[in-house]
Amino acid sequence: MERYFKGIKEGNEKTIAEAITLVENDREQGFKLLKKIFSETEISYIIGITGPPGSGKSTLTGEMVKDWLRTGVKTGIIAVDPTSQFSGGALLGDRIRMSDKVTDKNVFIRSMATRGELGGLNSSVFDTALILSAAGYERIVIETVGVGQNEIDIVNLADTTLVITTPDAGDEIQTFKAGLMETGDIFVVNKADRPDVIKMELMIKQMLEMAYGTETEWTPPVLTTVANRSQGIEELLQKIEEHTGYLKTGRRFYQKRKKVLEKQLINLMERILRENYIGRVLESGLMEEKIREIAARKLDPYTAAENLIKERGV
Amino acid sequence: MVKNKIKVLIAKPGLDGHDRGAKVIARGLKEAGMEVVYTGLRQTPAQIVRGAIQEDVDVIGLSILSGAHEHLFPEIIELLQKEGVDNLLVIAGGIIPEEDHEKLHDIGIAGIFTPGTPIREIVDFIEKNV
Known part of the structure; x- marks a missing residue:
């Protein structure tokens, strides 16, 4: 246990990775470690990214992270992919789109499968964020495919949540769960070099209005990006900063974190x-x-x- | 306790644009109940080793069709040793001539699977050796 703790504090990637595995697979030992870590760790700012498959979440994450890394911000990425209901296996492909960032020593990427009902993934995502925070990663991105309740739950752990979609995902937007509309703090229409961008922007804005009404303290902005050409990234980062500022005003951040802890307690x-x-x-x-x-x-x-x-x- | 899943990293080292085989293997292992991290094309040995460490995988599967295995595989094995990773199964697939197999086995590539190998065989090999 001491070995894990020491390695995490020193930022040793191998030990961090082993600690995450331990927490995922062995509850008793994992809890022992997490108890020790929790009391001494402030959880870093978490950004959640969700959206339909193929909307460009990983590419966008890569772009954002690139910018943070330029200014030396240590960043942890937790990429969650669904486990197959049939085989229990999972294909975790998010590293593909981030590979050119992997070489930066300040980024740690971990792929996780949602696992089945008995995997307890939701709690493990928070636990992983805790471990990465203890290891000195100042910002953490949780990326997940926004298709089910499970994924919405995961993203609910984040302080700022981005919901990504594409201009041609009209039907998918229609079927976005109400929960997802209410979860998003910032909406991004990626692949904005394709037709029908404005239509999609409008559709989201309308749905947001329905979900929030007009009197709300934070109206989620709808942005457009072309992630693979690095377009719109600056504006997106700017909005994330704005939302962070909003959250850190008054007791909002405290309230938000309290809600996350409540959720995690239930998960555990x-x-x-x-x-x-x-x-x-x-x-x-x-x-x-x-x-x-x-x-x-x-x-x-x-x-x-x-x-x-x-x-x-x- | 939940049964531990076998976690595999599938990587394509070096300059090699053919990833159908790697993708088929990745899918096959997933269907066999494993968690498979696919890292995409043109990975350097350093990227592969770092990925394997961060993901804490049980197995690295290297797919190569470029003929550079004699150059790239030893580099990967050396890097793993340098990083103190010793509990990991390294296997390979792709176009690797028969006469090179022994040499690769000797440096620590546990299994080599050339085109035509049934996926079941690879699954069995991994399950037996992890």
């Missing part, structure tokens, strides 16, 4: 319950038997659930 309790109770039930092999009984109507699922938890929990 869920992780404990899943691993200690549901996980044990799944491992016990009792499920199959019960399901057969339920299917044959010898048992109802309500009694079965109550009993499984009672019998298998600790």
